Amino acid sequence: MKLSDKMAYESYADMMFGTAIKPVTTKHGLVIGGGFVIPEIVPHPRPGSEKTLKTLMREFERANFDALERCVLVGHPAIVIENEHISQMTNNPDWGMEITIQTAKQIEEFKIKYGLKAAYRATIADIRRPDRVNLRDSEATAKVLESFEKCAEAADIISIESLGGKEIFDYSIIRNDITGILFSEAILGGRDMEWLWTRIVDIAERKKCIAGGDTDCARSNTAMFMAGGFISKDIPHTLAALTRAIGAARTLVAHECGATGPGKDCGYENPILKAITGMPMSMEGKSSACAHPDLCGNVIAAVCDLWSNEAVAYHNMFGGTTPAVFAEILGYDAAAMNSAVALGFQKEFQACLVNSDRYRGPHGFILSPDNAWHIGKAIVENSRSMYARSKAAAFKCAELLLGDPNLRITGYEKESLLGYLKVLESLPDEENDFIDLCMRKYKNVNGFKPDSYGLQ
Amino acid sequence: MxxxxxxxxxxxxxxxxxxxxxxxxxxxxxDFALQAIADCVADGDEEKTEEAVKEALEQKDPLEIIHEGLIPGMNEVSRLWDEGVYFLPQVILSSDAMMAGIKLCEQKLGKPLKKKGKIITHTAEGDIHDIGQSIVNALLNADGFEVINLGTDVPIDVVVEACLAHKPIMLTGTALMTTTMSAFPKIAAKLKSMNFNIPFVCGGGAVNEEFVTGFDLGIWGKEASQAPAMAGDILEGAHWQELRSKWNG
Structure with missing residues (x-):
């Protein structure tokens, strides 16, 4: 796998919502990144609906129909529906396939009846638990790959939130251990993604389906959620920001293996990926408050191509069911951005989005288009190894956080950041030396299986 | 821009x-040696804690080291966390350091230290998001409870069997997803049918108060940090209804 060594965007000033240098077209004819922001709705089934295939199909049939119907009702011209597999759907690959076929039919019916442009993203559950199975050779691995094969038949886009490295990440994040985080992301996560995404892209090419992308959700979002809001005390926001920058170098591997975008919505690192790859990206912010809070509700929309809600459990609200309500909200957000483009005010609109959250906290700051681009540049300029580019991303992130006096961080946050920098500076220059160091340090962590990553 | x-x-x-x-x-x-041990625990330095404990064991009784050095050091960490001075990783590292020190003292004693009570923790079947459970485990360990960690993706019957075998004072369940938390009422119903009415504290991303208080034995845990105080209430005689009434609603 060749690591990226140049930026798709020559300047962050060229990055804009709705437009990507390399747009993609789905099998249903929807162009993503072609000049318009498109909503991406993600409904989640209610507890109990997973009992049988029949009950689950009914749940998704209602949820997906409600979203499609609301688009027609209020005049949203296009939508992407994403169903993130619950474990039952990947453990029984036929379940995932049946729901995919059902949704593809619904989309076709809405296209014929109303001319609504829609597409379906099937996100396979990564049921390979790093602490229990060999990631490359287990029954769970076989089911994941079988699910991709079966869903790719009818889905427009396939994706996954891969888990490689999570066992070391979880151990490290609660111990304030930046070395372990770097190891889990750059070495373990990177290797697992290369193995997995080579196979996903092969399936997508054979099935004429789009290999969308991955996300660092299992690691960077864990860190971001633990950092929480302004009164949370689990981990420093500066550690979450460093994790995000490091995680971007990991998620990028999907695209280096041939994924074309749109990247997964919960990949908050996607502005960095868009800067490097020029591919369309899905993002989520204020619209995903139904799933979790964050401190970058508007800024994250600044360069989005799909605008998503992460996941909303299916139930009734005063205004209808949640998929219907959120499809409407997302669609209106997209309409506002598309109006800005139509009026030629997109730069001004983007500036409003960015200024809302640029200085709200470290995450919003590093994901502002200029800073995201600079982190991307650090990644491509250090393409000699996954380790080198991940570490470079962390250094650039820290440099940016410390370099703008308008970004205020607490004394403890700053002290923590300086501590992580000191540790990063003490690490070896070469990847093999770093791996040797980490294999000694983490060999006894519960569930760590070097074989899963081709390590001895 | x-x-x-x-x-x-x-x-x-x-x-x-x-x-x-x-x-x-x-x-x-x-006492200089005991203060040094407490300082090492508060710094979260496992290696130095072990060194300080080994040195102190040459002169002092292991129980004195535990009760007047290791545990008071950890108590200070808990206080600073409560007051918003420390962050979670400092608590986890200090807990690791204290546990390493206690292990050395137990070796010298020739028997394990008597714990406050047994608690079983698990993450629901179908769910692998166990970071919340890891935090609960560390905080309970730090507070002197014996944690029986069943891990992630634990089938209902395994949880029930473990409860019958270990007779814990409390069971905890963690779930991130709505479709996995449905295991919790099933576990509670099985325990109740066996007349084993222990408090079952459930928490995690998708888990909410309305859901957990909708079945007998269930107590909603909003934050992992509540676990030691809830267990403390049980030691003082609170049964599940009292626990629910204090922490929920």
């Missing part, structure tokens, strides 16, 4: 306004 330097009308940085001045641990012993 233009960046506004006056953000007062855009957001309020409450974290800057409430930042707690950093404070160090209080002096917990006039």
């Amino acid at each position: 233009k960046y506004s330097t006056d953000t007062s009308g855009i957001f309020t940085r409450f974290d800057m306004e409430i930042e707690v001045t950093r404070r160090s641990i209080r002096r917990i012993s006039s």
Whole structure:
């Protein structure tokens, strides 16, 4: 796998919502990144609906129909529906396939009846638990790959939130251990993604389906959620920001293996990926408050191509069911951005989005288009190894956080950041030396299986 | 792009306004060796804690080291966390350091230290998001409870069998997803049918109060940090209804 060594965007000033240098077209004819922001709705089934295939199909049939119907009702011209597999759907690959076929039919019916442009993203559950199975050779691995094969038949886009490295990440994040985080992301996560995404892209090419992308959700979002809001005390926001920058170098591997975008919505690192790859990206912010809070509700929309809600459990609200309500909200957000483009005010609109959250906290700051681009540049300029580019991303992130006096961080946050920098500076220059160091340090962590990553 | 330097009308940085001045641990012993052990625990330095404990064991009784060095050091960490001075990783590292020190003392004693009570923790079947459970485990360990960690993706019957075998004072369940938390009422129903009415504290991303208080034995845990205090209430005689009434509603 060749690591990226140049930026798709020559300047962050060229990055804009709705437009990507390399747009993609789905099998249903929807162009993503072609000049318009498109909503991406993600409904989640209610507890109990997973009992049988029949009950689950009914749940998704209602949820997906409600979203499609609301688009027609209020005049949203296009939508992407994403169903993130619950474990039952990947453990029984036929379940995932049946729901995919059902949704593809619904989309076709809405296209014929109303001319609504829609597409379906099937996100396979990564049921390979790093602490229990060999990631490359287990029954769970076989089911994941079988699910991709079966869903790719009818889905427009396939994706996954891969888990490689999570066992070391979880151990490290609660111990304030930046070395372990770097190891889990750059070495373990990177290797697992290369193995997995080579196979996903092969399936997508054979099935004429789009290999969308991955996300660092299992690691960077864990860190971001633990950092929480302004009164949370689990981990420093500066550690979450460093994790995000490091995680971007990991998620990028999907695209280096041939994924074309749109990247997964919960990949908050996607502005960095868009800067490097020029591919369309899905993002989520204020619209995903139904799933979790964050401190970058508007800024994250600044360069989005799909605008998503992460996941909303299916139930009734005063205004209808949640998929219907959120499809409407997302669609209106997209309409506002598309109006800005139509009026030629997109730069001004983007500036409003960015200024809302640029200085709200470290995450919003590093994901502002200029800073995201600079982190991307650090990644491509250090393409000699996954380790080198991940570490470079962390250094650039820290440099940016410390370099703008308008970004205020607490004394403890700053002290923590300086501590992580000191540790990063003490690490070896070469990847093999770093791996040797980490294999000694983490060999006894519960569930760590070097074989899963081709390590001895 | 233009960046506004006056953000007062855009957001309020409450974290800057409430930042707690950093404070160090209080002096917990006039004995130099015990204070040194407490300091090492508070620093979260496992290696140095072990060195300090080994050195102290040459002169002192293991129980004295535990009760007057290791545990008071950890108590100081808990206080600083409660007061918003320490972050979670400092608590976890200090817990690791204290546990390493206790292990050395137990070796010298020739028997394990009597714990406050047994608690079983697990993450629901179908769910692998166990970071919340890891935090609960560390905090309960730090508070002197014996944690029986069943891990992630634990089938209902395994949880029930473990409860019958270990007779814990409390069971905890963690779930991130709505479709996995449905295991919790099933576990509670099985325990109740066997007349094993232990408090079952459930928490995690998708788990909410309405759901957990909808079945007998269930108590909603909003934060992992509540677990030791809930277990403390049980030691003082609270049954599941009292626990629910205190922590939920």
